Amino acid sequence: MKKRSELFFTIALIPVDLIMVLVAFILAYKLRFYFNLVPITYYEPFESYFRFILYTIPLWFVVFAANGLYSTDRRGVAREFGKICVSVSAAIALLMVGIFLTRIYFFSRLVIGLAWILTILTVLAGRYILLLVQRLLYRRGIGVHRVIVIGNNGLAKAMVKQLTEDKNLGYKMVKLIDKEGIEKLETIFRNNPADDILIADADLDQNEVVKVSNFCREHNLGFKAIPNLFLVQSAHASMQTLAGIPVLEFKRTQLDGWGRIIKRILDIIGSLILIILTSPFMLIVAILVKLTSKGPILYRPERVGLDKNFVMYKFRTMHENAEKLHEAYIKKYGNMFKLKNDPRLTSVGHFLRKTSLDELPQFFNVLKGDMSLIGPRPPMPEEVARYSDFQKRRLGVKPGISGMWQVSGRSELSFDEWVRLDAYYIEHWSLWLDFVIFLKTIWVVVKGRGAC
Numbered sequence: 001m002k003k004r005s006e007l008f009f010t011i012a013l014i015p016v017d018l019i020m021v022l023v024a025f026i027l028a029y030k031l032r033f034y035f036n037l038v039p040i041t042y043y044e045p046f047e048s049y050f051r052f053i054l055y056t057i058p059l060w061f062v063v064f065a066a067n068g069l070y071s072t073d074r075r076g077v078a079r080e081f082g083k084i085c086v087s088v089s090a091a092i093a094l095l096m097v098g099i100f101l102t103r104i105y106f107f108s109r110l111v112i113g114l115a116w117i118l119t120i121l122t123v124l125a126g127r128y129i130l131l132l133v134q135r136l137l138y139r140r141g142i143g144v145h146r147v148i149v150i151g152n153n154g155l156a157k158a159m160v161k162q163l164t165e166d167k168n169l170g171y172k173m174v175k176l177i178d179k180e181g182i183e184k185l186e187t188i189f190r191n192n193p194a195d196d197i198l199i200a201d202a203d204l205d206q207n208e209v210v211k212v213s214n215f216c217r218e219h220n221l222g223f224k225a226i227p228n229l230f231l232v233q234s235a236h237a238s239m240q241t242l243a244g245i246p247v248l249e250f251k252r253t254q255l256d257g258w259g260r261i262i263k264r265i266l267d268i269i270g271s272l273i274l275i276i277l278t279s280p281f282m283l284i285v286a287i288l289v290k291l292t293s294k295g296p297i298l299y300r301p302e303r304v305g306l307d308k309n310f311v312m313y314k315f316r317t318m319h320e321n322a323e324k325l326h327e328a329y330i331k332k333y334g335n336m337f338k339l340k341n342d343p344r345l346t347s348v349g350h351f352l353r354k355t356s357l358d359e360l361p362q363f364f365n366v367l368k369g370d371m372s373l374i375g376p377r378p379p380m381p382e383e384v385a386r387y388s389d390f391q392k393r394r395l396g397v398k399p400g401i402s403g404m405w406q407v408s409g410r411s412e413l414s415f416d417e418w419v420r421l422d423a424y425y426i427e428h429w430s431l432w433l434d435f436v437i438f439l440k441t442i443w444v445v446v447k448g449r450g451a452c
Contacts, residue, residue: 005143009134013070014061016130020122021060025053027122028114056095063091079432084123092116138170145171145222146194150212151201152178155226155417158408159200171196182208185215196222202420226420254429255397262431263372270373271366282360285315285352293319293346298361303378306398310370312378313361317349356445362401374434375400376422391415394422397429407440 029049064070067087069080092112137143149160156176163171175192179201197216199209202225209225216223255263286297299316302309345353352358365371371378378399384392404421425433 005134005137009130010070012130013127016126017064017069017123018057018060020126021057021119022053024118024122025111025115026050027118028111031114032111056098059094059098060091063087063094080127081124082432084127085120088116088119088123092119134170135168139167141172143170145196146174146192147171147196147198147224148175148177148188148192148194149173150177150179150182150197150199150204152176153201153417154414155202155408155420156200159198179204179208182211185212189215189219194221196224199225202226255426259429263434264369266431266434267366267369267372271363274373275363275367278360278363281357285357285360288348289315289352292348295319302381303399304381304384304395305370305378306395309381310365310378312370313364315352315358315361317346317352317358318344319346359401366401370398372398372400374403374437376403376425377405377418391419393426394419396426402437402441404437407437407444 029046064087067083067090069083069087092115096112134143147163149156149163160173160176163169163173174194175188177188181188185197197212199212213223215221289297293316295316297316299314299318300311301314303312349358362371366373375397376394376399379387379394384395387395404425405418408421
């Protein structure tokens with residue numbers, strides 16, 4: 001259910017975009033003659049130039065609308081960047097075709113080139129200003145979505161924490177309930193008026209999900225839910241025909257074919273750059289580890305990768321012989337456990353874990369091809385031996401230094417919730433998703449959230 005303020009800002013995009021287009025063309029005209037980059041052979045009067053650009057305004061609106069730039073489901077300026085570039089380029093191309101076909105004696109090709117670049121920048125700027133205004137209103141409680149969250153697992157708590165802390169999202173959590181609260185939803189909603197209901201427990205029974213969905217429909221509420229495993233699997237379904245019979249094919253991931261090649265190229269480039277940038281820190285950490293405790297500088301555990309096991313590099317953060325306790329800890333705390341006050345950690349090791357500096361040598365694993373910068377965390381062989389069929393899904397791609405688990409709660413999540421996030425990543429992989437996770441990882445590491 002869209003708020004009136006959201007619809008207002010969506011509509012406001014249209015005049016703001018068109019004004020920014022005019023601003024870009026005016027700037028292009030002024031810059032062309034101000035810098036005089038190329039000798040002027042013909043000087044088109046500004047009045048006729050501006051009148052011509054005004055005539056093209058409907059074209060810009062049609063192209064922008066056709067490319068989905070006025071969708072009510074806004075995704076943020078950064079995520080719209082690609083669409084803006086494509087839309088502006090398409091409009092400029094159509095403009096040039098129109099000039100060619102009508103044989104208009106145009107002012108300057110250089111003006112068109114400048115206008116192309118400036119339009120992308122001004123449209124982005126205009127949309128960013130609108131977004132800042134909208135976020136300012138969110139911080140004052142204007143236009144926010146009041147939401148009831150259903151779920152009491154780690155993923156739900158991490159989501160509630162994010163909704164509470166990040167005012168820019170435009171959500172206000174008014175009530176957190178478990179699945180038992182579904183039967184009392186009418187009373188809860190009456191006492192806690194809301195705009196949306198969010199199911200943050202992917203393990204809810206289908207009948208309970210349908211009940212919540214029907215309740216939202218009856219009360220004109222927005223309905224959101226974390227997808228269950230089947231919906232995750234269905235993300236890349238395509239229709240084919242076999243012997244004239246329609247058949248659904250479920251594709252495992254986009255990380256096959258060219259996706260895998262492009263990701264590997266970016267991993268090589270990214271790891272080389274990061275090794276160069278972090279080499280001074282690695283040297284300092286190596287000295288600290290050597291001086292403060294007995295044992296090797298590097299910890300070299302065996303990890304399960306894609307199709308083979310490999311040796312992972314980390315700075316040692318634990319005392320010698322700490323691995324002997326690991327089997328007992330798995331039995332006590334379960335797979336992929338994280339202890340906030342792990343007694344096996346050295347004094348320096350605790351700091352390295354908190355800041356994630358212990359993971360810097362893994363850039364060499366990425367360069368070698370054992371790991372990726374972004375992907376599921378690499379598990380131990382003894383952990384994989386205990387995996388269920390569902391949990392083995394996270395082994396379907398190359399493991400990574402960071403992933404959705406790290407930017408979604410880290411040690412606050414249960415292992416099954418980690419697996420669900422990894423499954424989502426595998427099924428929905430894209431270069432943009434990797435880029436977003438990379439940026440969020442930097443922020444999470446700086447804050448130290450969820451580390452232990």
